[in-house]
Amino acid sequence: MSSTTEQATGARTWSVAEHLDDILTAVQPLEPIELNLLDAQGCVLVEQVTVPVALPPFDNSSMDGYAVRAADTERASEASPAVLTVIGDVAAGSSGTELTVGPGRAARIMTGAPLPPGADAVVPVEWTDGGTGAGPARTMAPHSASPQGSGGQVRVHRPVTPHAHVRARGGDVCAGDVALEAGTVLGPPQIALLSAIGRPAARVRPRPRVVVLSTGSELAQPGEELAAGQIYDSNSFALAAAAKDAGAIVYRVGAVTDDAETLRATIEDQLIRADLLVTTGGVSVGAYDVVKEALTAVAEEELGEAEGEPAEGEEGEDAEQAVHRAHVDFRTLAMQPGKPQGFGTIGPDRTPILTLPGNPVSSYVSFELFVRPAIRAMMGLADLHRPVVRATLLPPHGAGDEEPAPLTSPEGKRQFLRGTYTGGERPEVRPVGGSGSHLIGALAHADALIVVPEAATKAAWGSEVEVVLLG
Amino acid sequence: MSSTTEQATGARTWSVAEHLDDILTAVQPLEPIELNLLDAQGCVLVEQVTVPVALPPFDNSSMDGYAVRAADTERASEASPAVLTVIGDVAAGSSGTELTVGPGRAARIMTGAPLPPGADAVVPVEWTDGGTGAGPARTMAPHSASPQGSGGQVRVHRPVTPHAHVRARGGDVCAGDVALEAGTVLGPPQIALLSAIGRPAARVRPRPRVVVLSTGSELAQPGEELAAGQIYDSNSFALAAAAKDAGAIVYRVGAVTDDAETLRATIEDQLIRADLLVTTGGVSVGAYDVVKEALTAVAEEELGEAEGEPAEGEEGEDAEQAVHRAHVDFRTLAMQPGKPQGFGTIGPDRTPILTLPGNPVSSYVSFELFVRPAIRAMMGLADLHRPVVRATLLPPHGAGDEEPAPLTSPEGKRQFLRGTYTGGERPEVRPVGGSGSHLIGALAHADALIVVPEAATKAAWGSEVEVVLLG
Known part of the structure; x- marks a missing residue:
């Protein structure tokens, strides 16, 4: 009117x-600012982040086991294990240079620990007797409270090839690689990468x-x-x-x-x-x-x-x-x-x-x-809008057997009615409540807006309508 | 192995x-606790909330205009307006009992203001001369800094029916109605309803x-x-x-x-x-x-x-x-x-x-x-899991002309490979990076997990796979 x-x-x-x-x-x-990683969650990166140091930064073991020279295990079998002298432990976090693995030697090594000089492969503990002489090991006895060098011998029951169970330096990302492009939204996996390459903060909007x-x-x-x-x-x-x-x-x-x-x-x-x-x-x-x-x-x-x-x-x-x-x-x-x-x-x-x-x-x-x-x-996000889909317009729930009058909309106005949406192969939407702009009760039960375009003055039941999906 | x-x-x-x-x-x-509405955002309501007082709590105007007796406007037209005596203003927030609209009278009324006794309808200001005697009004002169009673006459150019432009008490929700069921997740529209019925807090997990x-x-x-x-x-x-x-x-x-x-x-x-x-x-x-x-x-x-x-x-x-x-x-x-x-x-x-x-x-x-x-x-949410969809498995981007070897998976293990997903009518997913559990670089570019079930040892390109959608 x-x-x-x-x-x-x-x-x-x-x-x-x-x-x-x-x-x-x-x-x-x-304007972009530098934010600590967890404060930057959900924000848009404005810088291209390059990798400063290779990841992993050093060759390391992907298994708990024994660092060996692969050649020493060449003929190892269940019946005839290779017997190697254990010269000590390499723990995760150790510099990896304390021990050198010579021929016929092995160093007990933990997942993530640096491969010691001389070794070129890792034998998983499950392929050995764990140094106990009592058959295949299922575990390495824990002794973190007082780590100490291991000794004695280990029986290796399977051969390994060079580089087996070794994560090579730079196998994930190399120095100079682009880690993340500007415009990336920082979610948990991106925060994982930034922290993994040593970045405590990022420049974001x-x-x-x-x-x-x-x-x-x-x-x-x-x-x-x-x-x-x-x-x-x-x-x-x-x-x-x-x-x-x-x-x-x-x-x-x-x-x-x-x-x-x-x-x-x-x-x-x-x-x-x-x-x-x-x-x-x-x-x-x-x-x-x-x-x-x-x-x-x-x-x-x-x-x-x-x-x-x-x-x-x-x-x-x-x-x-x-x-x-x-x-x-x-x-x-x-x-x-x-x-x-x-x-x-x-x-x-x-x-x-x-x-x-x-x-x-x-x-x-x-x-x-x-x-x-x-x-x-x-925020600099590329994706500004709620998803807009098309759905079949059905009468409101509880409308009874008789088909209610079609939805009307004032001429020349774009109308947004509250609705409930059901997705799937044949998406449907039903109005909930009337068009009154004071009807909060209905709004609280809606999950979509039904759009009646400017040119239309009504929307028939069964017709296809545009729907804005909320929340 | x-x-x-x-x-x-x-x-x-x-x-x-x-x-x-x-x-x-x-x-x-x-255990549920009582949280202020904005602290309860995203939480699950554990109580059934009923409406304590009707919404709206009183009959009120849906337009800026004049509160009248509809009968007084019955014969109003553009050529021959009904001329009513303006007896004062009713502002939003006023108690609505200061004025009584008698026959031949009108009270200037603002959107949301209570309908004064005697009146049964509201004429929108656009249907009047706004009390200026100068034809249809487009606005009511603002005077909020010093509100004062209006006087003079208003010309009404169109008839109104009883209840026109009046929001009836309880027209949204009535006292005793169920506002929200237990189990509802509190988003902005639900918070709108709770605050509208006067609830400053809600019992949620x-x-x-x-x-x-x-x-x-x-x-x-x-x-x-x-x-x-x-x-x-x-x-x-x-x-x-x-x-x-x-x-x-x-x-x-x-x-x-x-x-x-x-x-x-x-x-x-x-x-x-x-x-x-x-x-x-x-x-x-x-x-x-x-x-x-x-x-x-x-x-x-x-x-x-x-x-x-x-x-x-x-x-x-x-x-x-x-x-x-x-x-x-x-x-x-x-x-x-x-x-x-x-x-x-x-x-x-x-x-x-x-x-x-x-x-x-x-x-x-x-x-x-x-x-x-x-x-x-x-949190008491019903929907615990990430969406799982099915998609066609395609080779990684940059795989070149030659088809790469199919994806392999250890027998008896459920494998989760990182992938990039493209939705639409024919959803597709492509692996990104290898299966190494240290590959953070690839993880940061994935938005899905490709599932290779326990029984399968490979997944062929072009086959349909299960995909967990992340983030």
């Missing part, structure tokens, strides 16, 4: 795609610090008693959780009352720790649309003062001036829910700010469509 | 499935605190200079990252030297903050298999002292006795990599402990197969 009026009055509306494009064009990946702030004089904090006319603040909780899921470090600011000065002061306070600000509420056409009022008034004020003002970041700029540097574009989007949206920058660092509508479902859908990609773009 | 020997000597081997079953049978979901500890005298910390015979510790980093990914709160303990007493003391220190202990290394058949030595000796010691000893947890039990309560079963698994595994409990609280092999690839694969499901079981 209002779109007709808007068209009548010539007001511009933006499509979802246009708004998203504008946001992603404006939002920049954060950090996680953005996102301040989430809800507005509304009607908002009470969960746990408090509700006064007449009040509802509980849910947006700041939901979006804080969603921002964390998207990869951000989140600071939740509880509900700010509908007063432009209070809101300005709060935003100003928060700027210091924000790479991105997200507000909910106060962006519609109402008399108490505090976000719009606070940031619009500010922009106009700056506009009036622009000439002759000190340049951005110059000394002498006080906090009040800083927050006055707001450039926020409030828009009407051709979408439902989520029509009123704002996006711009604020403060001396031109911190990006997204102002979302206040209805809980509207703000959550807006977050998924606009804020999540912005957070991921700031 | 060794499996043959083991069979010859009658040693028992366990299958991957048996070992996993034993772990999941022994590991218990953690907490994230397990997992202590990750690597052993080996050969291990240096990344960033240090490597001495002869040393390699960098990567397991404690990789598994700490993997445990965090699995949902745990992680404490990484750097490499512990191959000394049973030191290891015992370290484990004892860590028990206080551990719901689960994970060690790497020291569980093979070698002379320096410190984990095995420390925990086996201990178990035997306890066995000998069992009679006449104070019962578990009794007063007077000192720290040394506590750590002595170790029951760890060291096993040979029919798998590659990852043959030597241990699982048991330790300390007065019978804290579960998983002792993984020390080769980096072995420990990572073991983590994915055994530790990740254990962590998720402790």
Whole structure:
């Protein structure tokens, strides 16, 4: 209905795609910093990492057993073992140069221990008598509390070839190899490699610090008693959780009352720790649309003062001036829910700010469509969006025998309905709850958004629809 | 090779499935605790949450506009608007009882504000002149800094029906409704609902605190200079990252030297903050298999002292006795990599402990197969495992024109090779790197594990294989 009026009055509306494009064009990946490996988990590497030293750094044993000269075992068999003199132990962590294995000799060696000079192969302990003279060994007697050189003889019951059970120096990666390319997301296996080549830290784009702030004089904090006319603040909780899921470090600011000065002061306070600000509420056409009022008034004020003002970041700029540097574009989007949206920058660092509508479902859908990609773009991730699939639209569960009326959607608007998705060979999606942007109960049981495109005014049961998969 | 020997000597081997079953049978979901909503994110709800008060808690406006009696607008049209006297403002957060809308009257109302007594519908501001007498309004003049009662007249250009643009009390959820069932995982939409119904906290199973500890005298910390015979510790980093990914709160303990007493003391220190202990290394058949030595000796010691000893947890039990309560079963698994595994409990609280092999690839694969499901079981999650799919096995990239030899796998062992997976209609997987359990470089470029079952000794190119999708 209002779109007709808007068209009548010539007001511009933006499509979802246009708004998203504008946001992603404006939002920049954060400046890289050096982070300790475990702090860098999930972040994007910005440097090409090369291998400084070969891995393994030295020839070492892949088995517990005996380091030997392969030639000495050439004729070994079950019936006629090769008998070698044991000259000592080589433990993992020893320098590997304490012993030299001469002809007819063997050194007891542990997995990962350096192959001692003279030896060219390892006989697994299971192929020997373990130096006990009592047949094949299943274990080497532990004596870590007081390691000492072994002595006596070992019977080897099978021949080994040169290099058998030896991991060659550089067999994994060589010095100078590219370990990881710039752009790699650091998960556990990449962290394994970086630590294995001795890197305690990596140069990555950090996680953005996102301040989430809800507005509304009607908002009470969960746990408090509700006064007449009040509802509980849910947006700041939901979006804080969603921002964390998207990869951000989140600071939740509880509900700010509908007063432009209070809101300005709060935003100003928060700027210091924000790479991105997200507000909910106060962006519609109402008399108490505090976000719009606070940031619009500010922009106009700056506009009036622009000439002759000190340049951005110059000394002498006080906090009040800083927050006055707001450039926020409030828009009407051709979408439902989520029509009123704002996006711009604020403060001396031109911190990006997204102002979302206040209805809980509207703000959550807006977050998924606009804020999540912005957070991921700031992290430098290539994959910004939720998976989008196609599925057959089925009536809601519990609809009964009679087929319900088809889904309707306002003309010219992209509608996002909450749904439950079932994957597999023939993916299906069913709406859950109505289209009301205040229906949080239904949202909590949805795992997908059903998209009804701008051109469509209805979606028939059994037709194929586009589905955004959540979480 | 060794499996043959083991069979010859009658040693028992366990299958991957048996070992996993034993772990999941022994590991218990953690006791639930009350956590603040944002701390409970990703956790499993253990209570059925019912709605305490209806949502919305009162009839309220879904639009910015005018609260009216619908009957007063019945004959309104563009040409002949209904003219109503504006008696004041109703803001969101007001109690909604300050004004009563009589016949021929209207109250300016904001989205979310309570419908005042007397009114039964809301006319959107876009259908009025906004009280200006100047045709359809696109906005309501903001005045949040000094809200004040509106006066004058408003022209309504379209009729509304009763209940139009009014969200009815209880239209979302009603008092007594089930908001969320026990077993629900709390994501952003569920957190939205809990906060919306006034819940500041929820009773959930907490994230397990997992202590990750690597052993080996050969291990240096990344960033240090490597001495002869040393390699960098990567397991404690990789598994700490993997445990965090699995949902745990992680404490990484750097490499512990191959000394049973030191290891015992370290484990004892860590028990206080551990719901689960994970060690790497020291569980093979070698002379320096410190984990095995420390925990086996201990178990035997306890066995000998069992009679006449104070019962578990009794007063007077000192720290040394506590750590002595170790029951760890060291096993040979029919798998590659990852043959030597241990699982048991330790300390007065019978804290579960998983002792993984020390080769980096072995420990990572073991983590994915055994530790990740254990962590998720402790969280009470229903979905414990990585997705397993089937895909066509293709030769490695860069294999050249000539078809390489087929993949081989030791008989009787379940082999897990690193691979790169491509999804879609015809999923494909290609091996990356060899089967060596020290090949971290290849691991860092893999996103899947290719499974070659126990019965198979090779997997031909073009055949269909089972694939575990990582990360």
